[in-house]
Amino acid sequence: MTLATATKRSARGVPGRGPTDHGAWFLVLPALIPILVLSVGPLLYGIALAFTDSQSGRTEPTQWVGALNFQDLLHDTLFWDSFRIGLLWAFGVTVPQFFLALGLALLLNQPLRMRWLARALAIIPWAMPEVVVGIMWRLVYHPDAGVLNETLSNLGLGEGKDWLTGTATALFAVIVVGIWAGMPQTTVALLAGLQNTPRELHEAAAMDGAGAWRRFTTVTWPAIKPIALAITALNFIWNFNSFALVYVLTQGGPGGRTRLPMLFAYEEAFRYGQFGYAAAMGCVMVAVISVILAFYLVGRLKGADES
Amino acid sequence: MMRTKKSTRAAQYLALAAYLVFLAFPFLWLISTAFKPARELGSLHPTWIPKDPTLDNFRQAFDEQPLLRAAGNSLIAALSAALIAVVIATPMAYVMARHRNRVSKAATGWVVISQAFPFVLIIIPLFLILKNLHLINSLLGLIMVYVVWSLPFALWMLVGYVRAVPTELEEAAAVDGAGRVRTFVSVVAPLLAPGIVATAMFAFITAWNEFFFALVLLKTPEKQTLPVILNRFIGSEGVADLGPLAAAAFLATIPSLVIFAIIQKRITGGMLAGAVKA
Numbered sequence A: 001m002t003l004a005t006a007t008k009r010s011a012r013g014v015p016g017r018g019p020t021d022h023g024a025w026f027l028v029l030p031a032l033i034p035i036l037v038l039s040v041g042p043l044l045y046g047i048a049l050a051f052t053d054s055q056s057g058r059t060e061p062t063q064w065v066g067a068l069n070f071q072d073l074l075h076d077t078l079f080w081d082s083f084r085i086g087l088l089w090a091f092g093v094t095v096p097q098f099f100l101a102l103g104l105a106l107l108l109n110q111p112l113r114m115r116w117l118a119r120a121l122a123i124i125p126w127a128m129p130e131v132v133v134g135i136m137w138r139l140v141y142h143p144d145a146g147v148l149n150e151t152l153s154n155l156g157l158g159e160g161k162d163w164l165t166g167t168a169t170a171l172f173a174v175i176v177v178g179i180w181a182g183m184p185q186t187t188v189a190l191l192a193g194l195q196n197t198p199r200e201l202h203e204a205a206a207m208d209g210a211g212a213w214r215r216f217t218t219v220t221w222p223a224i225k226p227i228a229l230a231i232t233a234l235n236f237i238w239n240f241n242s243f244a245l246v247y248v249l250t251q252g253g254p255g256g257r258t259r260l261p262m263l264f265a266y267e268e269a270f271r272y273g274q275f276g277y278a279a280a281m282g283c284v285m286v287a288v289i290s291v292i293l294a295f296y297l298v299g300r301l302k303g304a305d306e307s
Numbered sequence B: 001m002m003r004t005k006k007s008t009r010a011a012q013y014l015a016l017a018a019y020l021v022f023l024a025f026p027f028l029w030l031i032s033t034a035f036k037p038a039r040e041l042g043s044l045h046p047t048w049i050p051k052d053p054t055l056d057n058f059r060q061a062f063d064e065q066p067l068l069r070a071a072g073n074s075l076i077a078a079l080s081a082a083l084i085a086v087v088i089a090t091p092m093a094y095v096m097a098r099h100r101n102r103v104s105k106a107a108t109g110w111v112v113i114s115q116a117f118p119f120v121l122i123i124i125p126l127f128l129i130l131k132n133l134h135l136i137n138s139l140l141g142l143i144m145v146y147v148v149w150s151l152p153f154a155l156w157m158l159v160g161y162v163r164a165v166p167t168e169l170e171e172a173a174a175v176d177g178a179g180r181v182r183t184f185v186s187v188v189a190p191l192l193a194p195g196i197v198a199t200a201m202f203a204f205i206t207a208w209n210e211f212f213f214a215l216v217l218l219k220t221p222e223k224q225t226l227p228v229i230l231n232r233f234i235g236s237e238g239v240a241d242l243g244p245l246a247a248a249a250f251l252a253t254i255p256s257l258v259i260f261a262i263i264q265k266r267i268t269g270g271m272l273a274g275a276v277k278a
Helices: A002-011 A022-049 A068-074 A077-108 A115-127 A130-141 A147-154 A170-195 A199-207 A212-240 A244-250 A261-270 A275-306 B006-034 B038-042 B056-064 B067-098 B102-114 B119-132 B139-163 B168-175 B180-209 B212-217 B226-234 B242-277
Strands: none
Touching: A022 A275, A022 B067, A022 B102, A022 B119, A022 B139, A022 B180, A068 A275, A077 A115, A077 A170, A077 A212, A077 A261, A077 A275, A077 B006, A115 A170, A115 B006, A115 B242, A130 A147, A130 A170, A130 A244, A130 B006, A130 B226, A130 B242, A170 A212, A170 A244, A170 B006, A199 A212, A212 A275, A244 A261, A244 B226, A261 A275, A261 B119, A261 B212, A275 B119, B006 B242, B038 B242, B056 B067, B056 B242, B067 B102, B067 B139, B067 B180, B067 B226, B067 B242, B102 B139, B119 B139, B119 B212, B139 B180, B139 B212, B168 B180, B180 B242, B212 B226, B226 B242
């Protein structure tokens, strides 16, 4: 107890100076004001807009309409289609990406030659603008000039597929790009977790005769579990909210097959000028994300109890 | 050191090679396409190595769209946003790392929550606010948005760097009678310099690469940034002139790749320092 109090005090910084001193405010304000004016304020404004009939280019004043936008959303099958597509996309990207990234991180944690090259390459998708990633994969998927169809036809596996414009393949095709694009962050996070795992534990487990799988489940996984959970929850949320990649690849087509919720809300707001309605979509997305976050936090708390 | 069986090692190298191919091939294909003459791009059997490499696509890319101007706009927006962001974020990160008062707790909460918000909920009100201020289609408006947008991650990284600075030095400064601000400016900030530079570079890249806000806020080609101009190459029908498109996309990547190569280790370090403690 005494120890806990002592560490708490030292975390406050220099003893003898309360958190009320004015210097601290002076240091905080330059960032706090923009945050309040350009982030917290607009966020509250955005939530308020969801309860209005705000439209672009309207002459009559904006009015409160209560939950009308949400009632309309409830019956908007196009929105729920896009919602379903958003969830499919977020699962479809996050889950395979996690396992691929875990595999790569485990490999990069081994004393292999060429490891530096793999590390350097693994970073490339991270540094690239999403627009370039989208353009790049359009070139890969191109029906005639693309490397994918050419390779498939050389292997005798069919030809001339329109990956991004075919209704059956479009979602699958963009999911593959999503997996590729997010690999680096996930790999780097897992790799860091692995490097924090003490090597001696592994060696002790090996001496006790534990095989590779047992060493993974008893030593490696418990050590990286917190990072794995955090990165997976974040990836899911980021993917569910993503825009640029799919916008550049398909613009939501063909026939809405890849229209993620963000693309739908963007069109609603900036093509059709339905600000209030699009804000309501944003609110529904926030609600879903909050549920996911809640699951994640509950999982974390349970994990903390166990350990 | 544990001994690893030869067969296991071989399997590991095989897996590593598969990863390398998966990660590298789209990028190599982009480069290959950028150097191919129109006639080869029209052929039904494209090859990895251009038979007749050319720079025509690069020339044509500059003719088709105002690439230089767009790069200039991107540079102005990203550089200003990065500088402003670190200048205002560093003192706040210092307080967040050293004080546990309500403001710093709320700020930490904001950093976490802001990662989860769909941008559309922010951009509609921002669009309306900036419109009233006549800052639509203006780089100034975009810079303001970028500053706030890059703050959460900047704070996240910087808090990690501040925590790595030992408190003894500050205590010594306090004994000498230096106030909070003085201690920060003359003792802590200099020690943070490498971390501040890395954070600024990261903020620069994220702004340089950003697309959504720029797409919504910038209307005319003279004002648009590089990612928006690149998207214009594709056209609304999705029919693109592949060669120039590839050439322009390739060029747009080079600054980010160079900066990323320089700061890669620091970023991963900073990100993880935050992630492990959170």
